Amino acid sequence: MAKHSSVSSISSRVVCLAWAGCVGLLTTIVQAQETFHHVPSAAASVANPYHGQVDAIHAGGNSYATYCASCHGAAGQGAGNIPSLRQGPAQQTTEGALFWFITKGDVKDGMPSWAALPEQVRWQIVAYLKTLPSVKVVATQQTAMAGSPVHTPPPTPPFTDFRYEAPGVTRKITLADLPAPYATHSASNGPEMTSRPEGTLPIAPPGFKVNLYAEGLDTPRVIRTAPDGDIFLAESGSGQIRVYRGMTADGKPAQTSIFVANLDKPYGIAFYPTGPDPQWVYIGDTNAVLRFPYRNGDLKARGSAEHIADLPAGGHWTRDLAFSRDNKTLFVAVGSASNVDDPDTTPEEKHRANILAFDPDGSNMRVHAWGIRNPSGIAIDPKNGQLWTTVNERDGLGDNLVPDYITAVSEGGFYGWPWWYMGGHQDPRHKGKHPELQNKVITPDVILQPHNASLQITFYEASHFPSEYHGDLFAAEHGSWNKATRVGYEVIRIPRHHTSKASGEYQDFLTGFVLPDGRVWGRPVSLTTATDGSLLVTDDGSNSIWRVDYVGK
Incomplete structure (x- = not known):
């Protein structure tokens, strides 16, 4: 990655970017x-x-x-x-x-x-x-x-x-860096959205080029690459799944089609079985898992929806999907219905703040991992089948609590919500509750900035980027409201250094979505690797998709 990848526009801080910048x-x-x-x-x-x-x-x-x-x-x-x-x-x-x-x-x-x-x-x-x-x-x-x-x-x-x-x-946050609860006031600082200034593009590291892949969309959220190379997009605002095919010389789709419409906030997309010849496309609606018959090359659904499973509705409405590498398990991420409500006393939290598991036909529901406030994005490591997630943690404890995170998910693992967080720190709003769980709280692999609103992750398995990127994760940081000065609104990279683990560090990768006055023109959501090795990034702030291509040193 570009160690010296900033742009020191002598204005020292051009966007005030390094710590103490300016x-x-x-x-x-x-x-x-x-x-x-x-x-x-x-x-x-x-x-x-x-x-x-x-x-x-x-x-x-x-x-x-x-x-x-x-x-x-x-x-x-x-x-x-x-x-x-x-x-x-x-x-x-x-x-x-x-x-x-x-x-x-x-x-x-x-x-x-x-x-x-x-x-x-x-x-x-x-x-x-x-x-x-x-x-x-x-x-x-x-x-x-x-x-x-x-x-x-x-x-x-x-x-x-x-x-x-x-x-x-490069950044790294550890448990030792965490402040006490309420070290600062809890901010209310929702983004003021503005149109993208003419000529403004996201900023990528040296050697990378960014172009506008698609625009004029309606809340583009999850994006996935089908086995045949077609690009599937969940337009959550319009309730439809869009398909892009091919790529022109200027980095735009050659063809587009509506695969299916009239859905309810579609989000997760998964092809089943995994591998080169899927027979179904699974869609995570906000209150159900649906599937449509599918064959490689289909630009429109060849049959009506089959209802696979009911899901809790409302609250955090995103429902991401992923299949295990052996095709035996469908993972479904279901966020909480609240910030920090106690599931013991709040019936609406039943079967929420979990990653659920089903058989592919929707039967045999079980909890795979729990205490995960909002696992907005899940993905399977293609090399070893390990499930990973990126999580929006709770708000209200101050500017620098509680950090969002990215982690490999342990089966049966407990990640703290709502009573504990980050390796056994108790949330003061639930003081004294469930002491038996303190030592069971798993510390995540990568601790992110608090209030980043990390939404989606993907593994980069192509060979188009420099070799050090192979096997790394990319994550989309949507940005949220609970920090006095905005954070997130970027794409980050999780280097794994050709291993199956993460060291805890992450790197800024794609920035520039916030103007110097704090107004926001772009909000990254999801990512996928196109067949040419470029990275596609959805942005529901400008209702666009960006393409990040590597063009040389």
């Missing part, structure tokens, strides 16, 4: 020219290929407004201990030195690396920075439309927020 450029940029961040003389002497070009300066201004203005101000004026870019070292040093520093960053000083931005964009930002002494305001429509940048205090690592998310940044 503060880095601020500290370092106040140094004298001859010691400007210890830039090598060879790098400082490199000429800007876009120097003085009007179109490049205008493009650089747009990028500055997106990535830098939130810390350094609309006109580079700085604020408090954040340095001005209109004067001082930033104006005294060379454009080559600025480009080098934007690319490399300095995490110690709070300046992230912005190598993830294309080289052209970084040079354009540099060209724009050199015009700042004469700029009164950033003359872009995007800035004029935006509100005030977010200026809340930087988060304390390993916790973060959207300003510090950047492709390639």
